[in-house]
Amino acid sequence: MIKTKDLSAALQSLNRVRRYSATIILTLGIALGALVTLFNLNYQLLAAPLLPYPDEDRLYVINGNLYQNKQLRLANNSQYPALVEIYKNDTFFESIALVYFWEDVIRNLTGSPRVNVSYVSPEYLQLTQAPLALGRQFNTDEGLDSRIPVAVISYQTWEQRFQRSPNVLEQSLQFGEVDFRIIGVTAKGFIEPQIYKQGRQTAVWLPWDFNDTQETHRNNWRGFLPFRMVTAKLKAGIDPDSASHELSTLMDAQDQAALAGRSSSIERSVEYRLTPFTDKILGDSTTRTLMVMGGTLVLLLIACANITNLILSRAAKQQRNMAIQVALGAHKKHIFFALLSEIGLLMLVAALLAILLTAVSSEALKVIAAEQISRLQELTLNWPTLLFALLCALFLAVFFATIVSRQINYRVLNQMLQSSGKGYGVQISPLIRKVLISSQVAMTCLLIVVSLQIFLHANRLINQPFGFPLDNVQVLTLNIGNLRSASAAERESYLKAIRQRLLTHPKVQNASLSLNTPISISRPLWTTSLSQDASRQNPVMAKTTVIDENYLSILGMPRVVGRHINAAGGGPAYQCRRVFR
Amino acid sequence: MSKPILHMAGITKVFNTEEMETHALRGVDLSIYLGEFVSICGPSGCGKSTLLSILGLLDLPTAGSYQIEGTEVAQLSLSEAATIRNEKVGFIFQSFNLIDELSVYDNIALPLRYRRQPIPHAESDKKLKECLEKVGMSHRASHKPNQLSGGQQQRIAIVRALVGTPSLLLVDEPTGNLDSRNGDAVMEMLRQLNSDGTTLCMVTHDPRYADMASRLLHISTPQLVKEPHETAL
Ligand SMILES: Nc1ncnc2c1ncn2[C@@H]1O[C@H](COP(=O)(O)OP(=O)(O)OP(=O)(O)O)[C@@H](O)[C@H]1O
Ligand SMILES: [Mg+2]
Numbered sequence: 001m002i003k004t005k006d007l008s009a010a011l012q013s014l015n016r017v018r019r020y021s022a023t024i025i026l027t028l029g030i031a032l033g034a035l036v037t038l039f040n041l042n043y044q045l046l047a048a049p050l051l052p053y054p055d056e057d058r059l060y061v062i063n064g065n066l067y068q069n070k071q072l073r074l075a076n077n078s079q080y081p082a083l084v085e086i087y088k089n090d091t092f093f094e095s096i097a098l099v100y101f102w103e104d105v106i107r108n109l110t111g112s113p114r115v116n117v118s119y120v121s122p123e124y125l126q127l128t129q130a131p132l133a134l135g136r137q138f139n140t141d142e143g144l145d146s147r148i149p150v151a152v153i154s155y156q157t158w159e160q161r162f163q164r165s166p167n168v169l170e171q172s173l174q175f176g177e178v179d180f181r182i183i184g185v186t187a188k189g190f191i192e193p194q195i196y197k198q199g200r201q202t203a204v205w206l207p208w209d210f211n212d213t214q215e216t217h218r219n220n221w222r223g224f225l226p227f228r229m230v231t232a233k234l235k236a237g238i239d240p241d242s243a244s245h246e247l248s249t250l251m252d253a254q255d256q257a258a259l260a261g262r263s264s265s266i267e268r269s270v271e272y273r274l275t276p277f278t279d280k281i282l283g284d285s286t287t288r289t290l291m292v293m294g295g296t297l298v299l300l301l302i303a304c305a306n307i308t309n310l311i312l313s314r315a316a317k318q319q320r321n322m323a324i325q326v327a328l329g330a331h332k333k334h335i336f337f338a339l340l341s342e343i344g345l346l347m348l349v350a351a352l353l354a355i356l357l358t359a360v361s362s363e364a365l366k367v368i369a370a371e372q373i374s375r376l377q378e379l380t381l382n383w384p385t386l387l388f389a390l391l392c393a394l395f396l397a398v399f400f401a402t403i404v405s406r407q408i409n410y411r412v413l414n415q416m417l418q419s420s421g422k423g424y425g426v427q428i429s430p431l432i433r434k435v436l437i438s439s440q441v442a443m444t445c446l447l448i449v450v451s452l453q454i455f456l457h458a459n460r461l462i463n464q465p466f467g468f469p470l471d472n473v474q475v476l477t478l479n480i481g482n483l484r485s486a487s488a489a490e491r492e493s494y495l496k497a498i499r500q501r502l503l504t505h506p507k508v509q510n511a512s513l514s515l516n517t518p519i520s521i522s523r524p525l526w527t528t529s530l531s532q533d534a535s536r537q538n539p540v541m542a543k544t545t546v547i548d549e550n551y552l553s554i555l556g557m558p559r560v561v562g563r564h565i566n567a568a569g570g571g572p573a574y575q576c577r578r579v580f581r
Numbered sequence: 582m583s584k585p586i587l588h589m590a591g592i593t594k595v596f597n598t599e600e601m602e603t604h605a606l607r608g609v610d611l612s613i614y615l616g617e618f619v620s621i622c623g624p625s626g627c628g629k630s631t632l633l634s635i636l637g638l639l640d641l642p643t644a645g646s647y648q649i650e651g652t653e654v655a656q657l658s659l660s661e662a663a664t665i666r667n668e669k670v671g672f673i674f675q676s677f678n679l680i681d682e683l684s685v686y687d688n689i690a691l692p693l694r695y696r697r698q699p700i701p702h703a704e705s706d707k708k709l710k711e712c713l714e715k716v717g718m719s720h721r722a723s724h725k726p727n728q729l730s731g732g733q734q735q736r737i738a739i740v741r742a743l744v745g746t747p748s749l750l751l752v753d754e755p756t757g758n759l760d761s762r763n764g765d766a767v768m769e770m771l772r773q774l775n776s777d778g779t780t781l782c783m784v785t786h787d788p789r790y791a792d793m794a795s796r797l798l799h800i801s802t803p804q805l806v807k808e809p810h811e812t813a814l
Contacts, residue, residue, distance in 0.1 A: 005694065009683070009687070012682065013682050016682065320678075321680050321682065323678075324678045324679075324680055324691075325680075325691060325695075326663065327637075327639055327666065327672055327674075327678070328666070328667065328672075328691045328692045328695060328741070329663050329664065329666040329667020329668070329692060329695040329745075330663065330667075330691075330694075330695045331659075331660045331663045331664075331695065332659065332660065332663075334694070334695055410659055415640075417634070417639065417674055417676075417678050
């Protein structure tokens with residue numbers, strides 16, 4: 001085995017070749033650091049004790065899916081009344097909550113900040129056992145139909161907006177026309193389950209009653225709405241698939257009843273599926289992180305091919321010393337352990353560097369990739385990661401030492417000892433050299449090809465024409481505040497007045513009112529079922545928005561047929577951009 | 582004389598290089614007996630060092646039979662050969678072959694490190710210090726070989742060959758790099774060792790030292806002429 005004598009000798013001899021040592025440590029440390037970072041990340045995502053919530057394996061998200069003629073037409077959109085029905089169903093669930101992820105403006109804070117708001121039933125925060133820094137959670141009295149305006153804010157909001165003032169509990173936040181009294185602040189360590197969108201963090205939780213769904217939609221089975229869902233803890237022993245099935249059957253029956261009397265040739269059905277929290281939270285980020293880990297593995301292999309070359313060259317320089325040792329009776333194993341201690345020291349330092357890099361890059365990831373990768377907030381250096389780094393180092397040390405000792409031809413070492421020094425004991429075989437070089441080239445090519453593919457794809461997306469000129473078009477998002485409760489006619493005249501005011505500005509050429517911008521990420525359009533004939537045959541699901549007569553000309557959107565909507569429109573008119581089937 | 586500890590019959594060594602074949606040894610027959618002092622001389626390039634390295638199991642003959650204490654050397658595994666080199670043979674090279682990166686002390690400690698039975702540190706330390714003392718090099722223990730003169734390096738090389746108390750000592754030109762005073766001292770040491778029972782096989786160009794041996798072998802040309810004759814003692 002390795003003796004302390006070997007180690008101190010290795011240390012001394014490495015000290016004489018500092019540049020060689022530094023090259024190996026840096027090359028390997030960085031390559032291994034990349035791999036270990038990704039290992040740490042994937043471990044956190046895939047293997048670490050899954051979620052920090054009690055009974056996480058029984059936590060589910062329930063969303064609606066709409067099928068037409070047995071084909072999925074709309075996923076993850078739910079009927080408002082169905083969600084409330086499910087919420088009230090107590091056969092399958094130990095605990096159940098409604099949640100609606102939205103954003104709104106806090107009107108009574110300076111700057112009227114737009115923040116992420118989640119409308120929840122009181123059970124929502126209890127499901128994840130959200131710890132509190134101050135105050136209390138919602139209680140059952142603040143449940144559905146109580147209309148008690150209270151709010152729980154996140155630690156970050158407390159810090160940002162209230163400088164962690166302890167009398168925050170005496171204050172309130174104004175959304176729309178309502179003042180919500182702050183009753184609690186979640187603790188710093190609370191990790192909100194990101195079941196809706198990666199990286200989205202709620203700033204304020206408000207009672208479900210105050211969500212902005214219009215009254216007409218609240219009892220309407222025809223509308224399928226996004227962002228609203230049910231979260232639930234399944235009773236122990238209940239099979240999620242059969243619960244999904246029974247809930248779907250129940251909701252489908254309700255849906256059929258609500259739609260009774262409408263003649264339609266389309267066979268429609270709704271489904272309410274239980275999706276595990278883990279699936280929702282992880283999304284598809286693990287495929288990506290695993291792919292990147294594959295990339296870092298290739299990087300490490302390239303680094304190893306390089307290092308093998310370096311180590312073999314050094315061994316060639318040390319062959320005289322090895323020959324002397326062999327002449328004095330050193331066995332193969334002595335030479336091997338001497339090599340191993342030298343290489344092992346280098347690998348150990350490289351592994352420590354890799355661990356350091358992992359710690360640093362994990363923190364960096366939290367800042368730059370929070371929206372691409374789930375559960376980043378929780379990311380820490382795991383024990384298995386440390387073990388992984390050290391095992392990698394050990395494996396590589398043994399691997400390199402074996403390669404080098406296999407290259408030593410013990411039969412001819414003697415020739416090194418004669419004064420003339422004829423011949424060489426360590427000769428890097430031409431085959432090995434060829435393999436090293438061609439494998440480096442091959443792996444580098446692979447990396448280049450893959451990253452080029454990714455780059456070209458991204459480039460295509462980025463440079464894809466929008467289809468209309470956007471150079472001088474600006475978007476103004478209006479917070480309609482207290483107009484929310486006004487009648488449609490009142491709202492319209494108010495918006496038109498705002499438009500007129502805008503037009504008076506010399507730099508404004510034209511302005512249009514619309515519900516959405518053409519390319520919008522945060523607020524998808526709503527979806528309507530259209531059909532070409534009165535019999536409602538072959539409907540199409542079309543993204544829909546509401547616009548005025550100026551919208552299309554501002555965007556210069558081309559018409560395929562017909563004319564633009566005009567101001568005199570009056571009755572319902574549709575403008576189809578193009579329908580893809 | 583007692584039984585031979587080394588026995589060579591028809592030993593041939595051919596070096597194959599790209600351009601040519603070099604016949605370094607042709608049909609050597611040689612027996613060395615326990616406690617003998619054999620000296621080998623001959624012109625440069627006649628194969629003296631080659632013969633010595635075959636004797637010391639550092640190289641294998643191309644043809645012929647070589648037995649060491651009755652065992653056919655060709656049949657030894659690498660590690661058996663290493664053990665014999667470590668425990669039975671001491672080698673003093675023409676070019677010292679000290680490891681420049683190690684201190685004098687660490688250089689001479691090498692043979693003990695490769696022992697099958699590990700030697701306790703205190704014991705080996707005592708022995709190494711005694712040996713250095715004997716050649717008057719104690720004060721240089723922590724120096725590196727390249728900080729020493731040729732004669733001093735030669736003494737260290739001798740100490741390294743001796744610390745393992747070998748029964749056979751193979752010496753290649755021990756005085757080649759030394760002045761006559763140092764040369765005499767080295768020879769005196771070797772003679773003393775031989776009279777203490779170590780079998781000695783020495784290559785030398787110097788007829789004065791060759792004559793100190795109990796038997797003189799002469800290799801005359803690259804074609805070996807073997808004509809061992811007893812020197813008058
Ligand atoms: N590894 C080798 N490859 C090719 N030829 C070799 C090798 N080793 C020795 N020889 C050749 O074998 C012959 C014998 O060499 P060797 O070193 O044994 O001579 P020597 O008698 O010790 O000479 P010197 O007195 O100069 O030390 C020489 O011709 C030498 O060139
Ligand atoms: Mg020679």
